[in-house]
Amino acid sequence: MKRFLPVFTLLVLLFVGISCNKDENNFPDEIEIQNFIWKGLNAYYFWQQDVENLADNRFSSQTELNTFLEDYSEPQDLFYNTLLNNYPTTDKYSWIVDDYVALELQLQQGISGTTGAEFGLVPETGSLTDVYGYIKYVIPGSDAASKNIQRGDIFHAVNGTELTRDNYRQLLFSSTISSYTLNLADYNGGNPTDNGQSVSLTKTEIQENPIFITSTFDVMGKKIGYLMYNGFTSVFDNELNDAFATLKNEGITDLVLDLRYNPGGSVRTATYLSSMVTGQFTGELFTQEKWNDKWQNYFEQNNPSRLNNNFVDQIVGGSAINSLNLSDVVILTTGGSASASELVINGLNPYINVTTIGTKTEGKYVASITLYDSDNYGRDGANPNHTWAMQPIVLEEQNKLGENDQDGFDPTIEFPEDRNNLGVLGEVTEPLLERAIVFITTGSKMSPTNTTIGFDTVELTNSKKHTLVGSNMYVDKELFVID
Known part of the structure; x- marks a missing residue:
């Protein structure tokens, strides 16, 4: 029987070769969280094949696994220090929480x-x-x-x-x-x-409504649209589509997409946004997923289309996407532009002219899912004894050409924000927007000679990175599974 479950609330275990499967429940109550952590990561973690303690043959029985888990009284210690791949160097994005309700509010609703x-x-x-x-x-x-x-x-x-x-x-x-x-x-x-x-x-x-500013400007015969978008929060997909309807009705000829403070979010929303910018590529490959060896082999053999994220002309619910059919877009970036923001840049690059203005992006090319302690790792039936959940990295996103940039995307035009003169967001005199307008109207990639850059040192961190979600990119489309 075929059935479908949302990825971020996931799944059933497909791989009978795993020595300790989820159906074996012969473990002490005091390690039930640790048991959930090991089995969830063994099944879905992107780097599972690279972590010795997550190998399918690491433990010959549940009893042997129990002995291993009993050494870890704190779930965080097991998760971060033992089972993640070279945390926080190789994997600095997976995380675990003891309150999945708060996680859901921020991840799915933008509430924090x-x-x-x-x-x-x-x-x-x-x-x-x-x-x-x-x-x-x-x-x-x-x-x-x-x-x-x-x-x-x-x-x-x-x-x-x-x-x-x-x-x-x-x-x-x-x-x-x-x-x-x-x-x-x-x-x-x-x-x-x-x-x-x-x-x-x-x-x-x-x-937080991520659609911060939507406006248009008439400059030198150009009708320039401007959208400042601060998070790929799927609950606001309809509002995002409405913003593009406004830009479309205004008859814009060019678009400045401001992602400078956007740390990412939903892959599906990134696909919608990119389809709104374009519109002429419906059904063509936007991005492709690469999972761990077990899942990748399964998908390639049984359902290869599951690995593809294609441009679309509708959002969930059936509303038609308001597309601009542009062949050029200017995107404003900083080191705070991450994950789904970078996915938009990377996914559009093979199709249209993408000019980025600002500074280098973060370099987050992997996505996660939410795993709960239930029989199928989904939200329904979650263990009532606790509210722990994991958000492990489960896949890498690549564009049509099989490319991404793990170190971040260098800007086409380097133009750091001036901390001594940030300007007013959405006004034509705001330095980054002004620079984008100069490029659109003149084609010049040179920085104005009268610009003083107050960018003395690289940003250490920012407030968004210290939320539950941080610069997370997550998948929330339906996954084909087989009982």
Whole structure:
């Protein structure tokens, strides 16, 4: 019998050759989470064949596996330090949570606890220890949106304590912190000086609409569309399609797609977005998946089309995609552009002219799924004794030509953001958008001679990387399985 299950809530175990299959439940209660971790990773982990402790013949019986698992009283220790492939170097993206409800809210709905002030952290010029923060944008409806803080503001301390490489996690990202006060500063060439101002912020549960700005500009005979899109959150697919309807109805001739702060998300949504930009390639290969050896062999022999993500002309529910049929697109990028953002660049490259402006992207070419402790690793029937779930990397995404860039995509036109002059997002004078308009209207790839770049050092981290989802790319299309 054939049936279909969503990948991110997955699956049944197909491989009878696995020595300890999910049906063997003869294990002590105190290691039920560890048992789930090992069996889930053995089945689906992208690097399963490269991890000795995940080999199909590693344990001859459930009893032998139990003995191994009993050495790990903490599930995180087993997951990160023993079973992941060279964490955090080769695999720095798989993760595990003890509260899958919070994971689902952020992954599927875009709901998270946040102050709403999205920021980056940067080492101070010439310092090996001190760091400062700068506000990238403020989420509408958040606590920050009601406070006196805006894009371009600089902060050098939290609750009066100077930020350093050693303390920023505790001061800004600790799970025990629900509010804090940012001590503001003047830029001062990358060595911020306190200006006596501060702002207190509180984290609240909000849903971020990733469609941040949609607008058009008439410049030198061009009708230029602009879309700032900050996350591939599938619950907003219809709103994304509506944004493209607006651009289409305006009759745009060119598009600037702003993914500079977009850390990724749904592969399906990335496919929709790319189909909206184009429209002339429906049914053709957008990207192709590469799974671990067991799954790859199964798909190639039984269902090779399952490995393909094709351009489409409808979104789930049947709504027609509003396509622009463009042969050129300009995409704005930074190191905060990751996973599904990079998938759009990579997937479109073989088909149309993609010009990227900004700085190098992160370099995340792999995708994950959510695994629950249930008989088929799906959400239904999840073990009621706990709320642990895994988000392991399960596949690599490649474009039509079998290519990706594991180190990130270098920009066509390098143009770093000026932290001393970030500008107002969506206005033609905002430096990156202005540079894109110059390219569209003149074809020039040279940076303006009067531009002063306040980009002293590479960003250390940013607020989005410290959410449950981070720069995750996940698959959420249906998977063909056989009982």
